[in-house]
Amino acid sequence: MKMNGARALLECLKNEGVEILFLYPGGVILKLADEIFLENFPYILPGHEQGAVHAADGYARASGKVGVVIATSGPGAANLVTGIATANIDSIPLVCITGQVANPAIGKDSFQEVDVCGITAPITKHNYLVKDVNELPRVVKEAFFIARTGRPGPVAIDIAADVFNAEIDFEYPDEINLRGYNGKNPVTESDVDEVVKAVEACERPLIFCGGGVTSSDTSDDLRKILARLGCPSTSTLMGLGCIDADTDGFLGFAGMHGSYGANMAIQACDLLLCIGMRFSDRVTGRVVDFAPNAKIVHFELDPAEMNKNVQVDLKVLGDLRESLPLFKNKLDESLTNFAEKFSAWKNQAVAKGWEHPFSWQDEQDLIKPGALITKISSICDENTIAVTDVGQHQMWAAQFFKARKPRQFLTSGGLGTMGFGLPAAMGAKLACPDKNVVLFTGDGSIMMNIQELATIADNNIDIKIVIVHNFILGMVGQWQRLFYNHHYSASELKYKRDFVKIAQAMGVRGYRLTKAEELDDDLVEILFSKGAAVIDVYVPEEENVLPMVPGGRPLNQMVLGKE
Amino acid sequence: MQKYFLAVLVENKPGVLTHVSGLISRRAFNIESISAGYTEEPSVTRINIVVSVESENELDQVVNQLGKLIDVIKIVNLSKFPSIERELVMIKVRANKETRADLVSVVDIFRAQIVDITSENVVIELTGSQNKIDAICEVLSDYEIVEIARTGTIALSRGPIPVKAM
16 A cells, blocks of 8 residues: 555554554654554653653553654654663663654754664664664564564664655565564573472572563472572562552562561572572672572573673573573472471561561651551552652652562662652553552652653543652762762752642642651552652651662671660 | 784674674773684675684683674684684885895895885885884885784685684
């Protein structure tokens, strides 16, 4: 069928099952915007391109589908960069479409020209510049395939403006023909046999899962393995929700601000089953001292993650969708009663954790972040999606919010992008309209993409925004308190901003909570009310996120704070 | 530091060299040389990389990270196989009547060639192993070298099996 390039792009997106676009228009994509209008293709117009890309990211994290963002050339494309990098390091599937100046203008420093492929090369799984309309269907097909298969990630497609106007005899390709990439990651069965042997031989195994379990949707398999082994378990920040927080033997997340129980178990275990994780420096502490007593097993799809940061003893390379069921079946064939064998160790690991659980100290009628998040967690149903921004509140959310299911604790783990939360929560709600979405943010982070309050108001997106308002860039302040003699350089946020008024000005209800007793009635009422709301919660400024492994220390040397 | 020779077959597409060279620099891998050219298949480019690493583990990282690039079709560590390694150099040396005869004898000893000559200079061409090229450059440094252009090493395995079938 003959059509123009812009229409052809929309046909490609329909073929890929795209339901919604996060779109910010501009000069070179006016033709595309016009076709979107004519086709009545669903879209959300955010306040900023960064909001668009984080929203697409939140949509992808919550749904497992590919998020699609469209921006114009030059500044539009450049504004996507932080969001693409955020998605890339957390392996989130996105297709980021940007307009480029028209073919004859490329390379001439034209108005709103920027080298998108050059800028995005290090932060995408792959990228394309489309200069010929006849390449467009193949490129879009490949881009979605690359984004969603293997280790997922963002793919950028930069399209020259004249391509949108050029005519094409449209046909969507059935097949992908990429010689260097087939998206398949087969597992070697004997690798799994070796792991089963190691499980049979060990005394103190620990399961340690990461975001790979979420992106491969293998949480059910993992839970079955866990039930069979009956051993203690932990997760990375990105792995929260893969194991129900209330599972017997789940020790909370591990790492710099992870639980004492999880970190001590990593150091004490003799077999560490690492599943779909990449040994980030936030999780390992000093690498040479990581899990010193353990044989380390790594279930991982990406060969480049093997032995990258931590030397492992056994590798199971390949897709978790293949390796975990295989592992489960082989464990089932064993005659060993693992649960009985490991029960004492599990109880010991849990008891160790109870020596220093995540906690807070009540002070008069002040609202403590731990109390706030614990309260919200206790009244949210099991299908609630918690989204966080970045900083102290993010760690408190990870510590006190009980993530029950995968794709329900969304956070910028690898890049730590302040400003991620609000647009990501918006995208999550659009992906899962039947689920409640609660955003935990801070008075620093919220300001980085606060314009999206108007977007949620315009589009009636019902999310509850909890601002853990401590009048400081809390995590920066904490490090300044602990390591820089209380020099609050460039971190104090003073007392002038009024988030209730900002919310109201943008068309969102705003509430302020300042006293502990308000958590019991006001908070519940707001959370259960219909429609978006900002809940500005004043908390004390000098509250530390504890426990903590200071940089460069082993995991078992945690700063615990006051008891 | 140990040197390894990697033959990397990639799709002959725009941007592929940017992807390869960008990856090498952002992962802080040490590269001795890199060169690229067409192959017997028009759609395939061969990139020849000499990488310098501390350990086999670091080499694995280079290979695995390169392998993640979508346009990379195949990577073979040719250092594991018997192979022929060659580099081409062209050296422009200041030469007058007095020095020309000496230069010709150096060229003969190295089995190099003089490919251009003027009243003021000669251009010497030599193909060989990196050591041999280093050696002639060293000897010629006694004369006035105007400029040097080297291709970096390329390699081909001995025997009938090509890299794409390894």
